[in-house]
Amino acid sequence: MAQFGAPRNPVNWVSHLTAAVVSQPAVKDPAVVERANLLNMAKLSIKGLIESALSYGRTLDSDYPPLQQFFVVMEHCLKHGLKVRKSFLSFNRTIWGPLELVEKLCPEAEEIAASVRDLPGLRTPLGRARAWLRLSMMQKKLADYLRCLLMRRDLLSEFYENYAVMMEEEGTVIVGLLVGLNVIDANLCVKGEDLDSQVGVIDFSIYLKSEEADHEREGRNVHISAILDQKNYVEELNRQLNGTVSSLHARIDTMEKSNAKLIEELAIAKNNIIKLQEENHQLRNENAVIFMKAHQHLEAAKASIEAEQMYRQHSRHGLSEIFTDICTDHEDSELTQETDSDLEPVRMQHEIELAVKLLEKDIHEKQDTLIGLKEQLEEVKAINFEMYQKMQCSEEEARERDEDDELDERCTQMPSARKPHEQSHVLNQSRSIEIASYMKGASVDSAPQYKMIKDISF
Known part of the structure; x- marks a missing residue:
């Protein structure tokens, strides 16, 4: 204490x-x-x-x-x-x-x-x-x-x-x-x-x-302390046992809950099994009924098929006789039609071959004319180019001569310079006349060629 x-x-x-x-x-x-x-x-x-x-x-x-x-x-x-x-x-x-x-x-x-x-x-x-x-x-x-x-x-x-x-x-x-x-x-x-x-x-x-009571109490306290220790020990054991008991109770509660859940699940499973068995029995009965109906339908279908087969055999026999009669009646007409039909394709093929040959000839002729026209065009282009070059050269020569004349005029006197100037003027006129005549002749020669090209294009 x-x-x-x-x-x-x-x-x-x-x-x-x-x-x-x-x-x-x-x-x-x-x-x-x-x-x-x-x-x-x-x-x-x-x-x-x-x-x-x-x-x-x-x-x-x-x-x-x-x-x-x-x-x-x-x-x-x-x-x-x-x-x-x-x-x-x-x-x-x-x-x-x-x-x-x-x-x-x-x-x-x-x-x-x-x-x-x-x-x-x-x-x-x-x-x-x-x-x-x-x-x-x-x-x-x-x-x-x-x-x-x-x-x-x-x-x-x-x-x-x-x-x-x-x-x-x-x-x-x-x-x-x-x-x-x-x-x-x-x-x-x-x-x-x-x-x-x-x-x-x-x-x-x-x-x-008093002090006497105190001494007596001290003697008692020794005994009481031992009793108190024992009581504490017992209480501690009791607490431990209470703890174990409480844990066991908790486990028991959890086990009871899990057991109750399992019992419920088992009952549900049993009910489901019973339902499935009943459904299986019903399906088997329905399957047997369906099998019997299908067997009856098959037998009826077999009987109807056999009857139809017999009817078809009789009908085929009668149709075969009718068909033979018809075939004998129409054999001659079919032979004549076949001969006519055989000749018509031969004629058509011959005519087609002739038309193709004519078209090929026409195409070859047109190709030859196109080639000739292309060559003529090339020649005309070359002539035009030469003429253009000659014109440029003549113009340059005329310019040079004009320049020379101007220099001569400056150097010489005015009377003496008139004659060469007139001569050069006459020469220039003659040259221009020659070029114009040449151009007219070239244009006249090239006109039918251009006309031919225009006709071909159309």
């Missing part, structure tokens, strides 16, 4: 408490002193409750004094630093507000909060808070619920001042001490108890006892 930080002797607890109280005046802030006193009282009440419960050896009820003092101390710790809230008629200052937040933070606490609200004898928020503490004590979840509440300081700031126990480190220490209460089994009757009108006063006489 040394983990709670308090000496084992109750007298030493009182001295420790008084020393703490005496040493507090050195601290200037009274809120710090209040927090330290509440922490020390929480340590004393929790340790005394655990020791007395183990020595008591039975399940604790609501009349057990150390348990009552523990709830009073917890009430004082939760009331420290509460903010005053204005209501319609008066000021409200209760611890039910922050405790009501636990059900929102921890879903496991919803059942306790609902049961507290449903209690018929509670009329005040303080009574509901006291009932909540007792129910969580019986459930062995008081430390867990308060730990969830301390982790949300932002929500607690709406109900507590900054110097409150629940807002400082002392609150976490108290919650850590509350874990040791899980070894205690409490059976509290909340319905018949008047929790609204109880007065929460701390009784220090419980913690102030």
Whole structure:
């Protein structure tokens, strides 16, 4: 029990408490002193409750004094630093507000909060808070619920001042001490108890006892510690067994669910098989009926085919006789027609050959004329080119002669220059006349050629 930080002797607890109280005046802030006193009282009440419960050896009820003092101390710790809230008629200052937040933070606490609200004898928020503490004590979840509440300081700031126990480190220490209460089994009757009108006063006489009682308690503590270790071991085994049982239950649930699904699937499969068997039976019956009908149709068709074959044979025999008679009557006419038809293609072929030969001759003649015309065109082009060259040469010679005449005129006198000029003029006229006559003759000769080319083109 040394983990709670308090000496084992109750007298030493009182001295420790008084020393703490005496040493507090050195601290200037009274809120710090209040927090330290509440922490020390929480340590004393929790340790005394655990020791007395183990020595008591039975399940604790609501009349057990150390348990009552523990709830009073917890009430004082939760009331420290509460903010005053204005209501319609008066000021409200209760611890039910922050405790009501636990059900929102921890879903496991919803059942306790609902049961507290449903209690018929509670009329005040303080009574509901006291009932909540007792129910969580019986459930062995008081430390867990308060730990969830301390982790949300932002929500607690709406109900507590900054110097409150629940807002400082002392609150976490108290919650850590509350874990040791899980070894205690409490059976509290909340319905018949008047929790609204109880007065929460701390009784220090419980913690102030004689030294003889302390020695006896030390002797008992040795035996109690062994029993406590055994109880812890048994509880640990019980927790492990509960865990295995829960896992086995989960497996059983999963197996049952899977088994139920398989059973449903098997039933569905059986129903499907029965339906398929019925459909198969129906199809077989229908197939047999169809086979019988088809066999009957085949027999009827065979009979009708045989009758048709007999009728066709008789009709063919009669038609063959008629055909032979017709053939003998028309043989002569067919022979004459065949001879005429044989001669007509020969005549037509002979006429076609003659027409083709005539066309070939005509084509050869036209090709020869085209070749001759092309040669004439080439000759005309050559003649025109020669004439063009001769004209250019004559023009150049005339220009040269004109230039020479001009020079001679400049050099010689005017009378002497008239005669050669006249002679050159006469020569030029004669040359132009010759060229014009030659061109006329060439044009006359080439005219029928151009006419022939025009006729051929048409």
